[in-house]
Amino acid sequence: MPHHTNPARIIASSGLRLYQKFISPSQGDVCNFSPSCSHFAKEAIEKHGIIWGSLMASDRLQRCNPWAFGSFDTYYEGIKDYKIYDPVKNNYIFGTIIKDRTKHLE
Amino acid sequence: MSIVILCLLCQTDMFEPPNLLKFADYLYIQQDYTAALHEYRRYLVLVDSATDDLYERIIECLTQLGRYSEAISESENIDDINKRNYIKGLIHFAAGEPDSSRIYLQRVEVPYISEARRIIGLGYSYEFKFNEAAQYIDLPEHSPVYKKPFIGGLLALFPGGGHFYAGRYGDGLYSFLLVGTAALLSYYYYDRDEDVKFGFALGTAIFLYAGNIYGGVNAVRNYNYQENEKYLEQILQVQPSGIE
Numbered sequence: 001m002p003h004h005t006n007p008a009r010i011i012a013s014s015g016l017r018l019y020q021k022f023i024s025p026s027q028g029d030v031c032n033f034s035p036s037c038s039h040f041a042k043e044a045i046e047k048h049g050i051i052w053g054s055l056m057a058s059d060r061l062q063r064c065n066p067w068a069f070g071s072f073d074t075y076y077e078g079i080k081d082y083k084i085y086d087p088v089k090n091n092y093i094f095g096t097i098i099k100d101r102t103k104h105l106e
Numbered sequence: 107m108s109i110v111i112l113c114l115l116c117q118t119d120m121f122e123p124p125n126l127l128k129f130a131d132y133l134y135i136q137q138d139y140t141a142a143l144h145e146y147r148r149y150l151v152l153v154d155s156a157t158d159d160l161y162e163r164i165i166e167c168l169t170q171l172g173r174y175s176e177a178i179s180e181s182e183n184i185d186d187i188n189k190r191n192y193i194k195g196l197i198h199f200a201a202g203e204p205d206s207s208r209i210y211l212q213r214v215e216v217p218y219i220s221e222a223r224r225i226i227g228l229g230y231s232y233e234f235k236f237n238e239a240a241q242y243i244d245l246p247e248h249s250p251v252y253k254k255p256f257i258g259g260l261l262a263l264f265p266g267g268g269h270f271y272a273g274r275y276g277d278g279l280y281s282f283l284l285v286g287t288a289a290l291l292s293y294y295y296y297d298r299d300e301d302v303k304f305g306f307a308l309g310t311a312i313f314l315y316a317g318n319i320y321g322g323v324n325a326v327r328n329y330n331y332q333e334n335e336k337y338l339e340q341i342l343q344v345q346p347s348g349i350e
Contacts, residue, residue: 054313054316054317055316055317055320056317056320056324057317058313058314058316058317058318058320058321059317059318059320059321059324061284061314061317062277062280062281062284062314062317062318062321063274063277063280063321065276065277065280066276066280067275067276067277067279067280068276068277070274070276074332074335075274075328075329075332090328091324093255093320093323093324093327097327097328097331099331099335
């Protein structure tokens with residue numbers, strides 16, 4: 001079944017969209033990461049489907065903690081918009097990790 | 107102002123090819139590659155033929171400016187095939203295309219062969235293919251110590267274990283707390299026969315537990331990448347990273 005007609009994917013994406021529209025603004029900009037966890041989840045589900053995308057999102061939620069900044073400069077790709085830059089592409093376990101540190105040193 | 111311009115125009119030797127070349131070389135030494143490139147090209151218009159050295163400088167300017175495809179086209183003007191292959195290899199390497207650079211560098215002969223081998227070795231190192239790199243350059247003794255992603259996933263059966271294995275203690279502790287809390291909550295609602303709340307809590311616990319296992323594997327992958335980067339850093343301390 002293609003991603004765009006998968007009901008589970010549609011439900012997950014709609015839920016995330018509702019979260020971003022109604023809940024997230026009330027919390028303010030609190031996520032440690034760029035892209036934020038909800039954007040990460042949305043992109044992960046779009047790119048890798050509901051199962052792998054959900055696993056990636058769950059993993060990211062557990063990494064978004066008060067200790068996330070520990071060794072961010074070597075473990076993660078760098079800093080973007082004053083947040084830890086952690087794109088979806090480096091978190092898909094069947095993909096290749098490419099960390100271009102020259103681009104994210106602000 | 108117009109008098110000054112007229113006086114300058116009277117200095118006709120200023121536009122003589124040897125002087126243009128001197129000026130271009132001066133700009134090149136000053137690392138003003140855009141201006142140097144402009145002057146070299148002006149010089150080429152005025153003279154019938156040029157040496158390989160001049161084309162090399164033009165190529166160097168283009169490479170420094172990140173205009174790699176133009177540099178490749180310009181390298182066709184170099185007469186010496188051996189040198190041309192060597193330079194093409196260097197341009198591809200500078201462009202971040204080590205696999206393309208190898209195609210040319212493997213054809214290179216004396217006197218460029220030792221430098222070509224060094225660049226091939228560096229190219230493999232940048233791709234973290236250290237076994238292949240060892241055939242071309244000397245590598246530091248202490249090779250990277252990898253961990254197994256499978257073990258990371260296995261240890262994550264105990265929440266947070268995979269992260270601990272990868273040295274991400276904060277993430278591991280947080281995973282343990284999240285999964286543990288969700289599991290305790292689901293047990294609490296199950297015990298009280300609150301089916302809806304139990305369903306939500308159990309769903310959350312499963313979602314977090316599965317993510318924790320995925321995260322265990324992912325953390326080890328990132329750990330191994332970190333190890334590769336550290337080893338590359340050691341290699342670059344021994345081997346100059348740039349092109350000589």
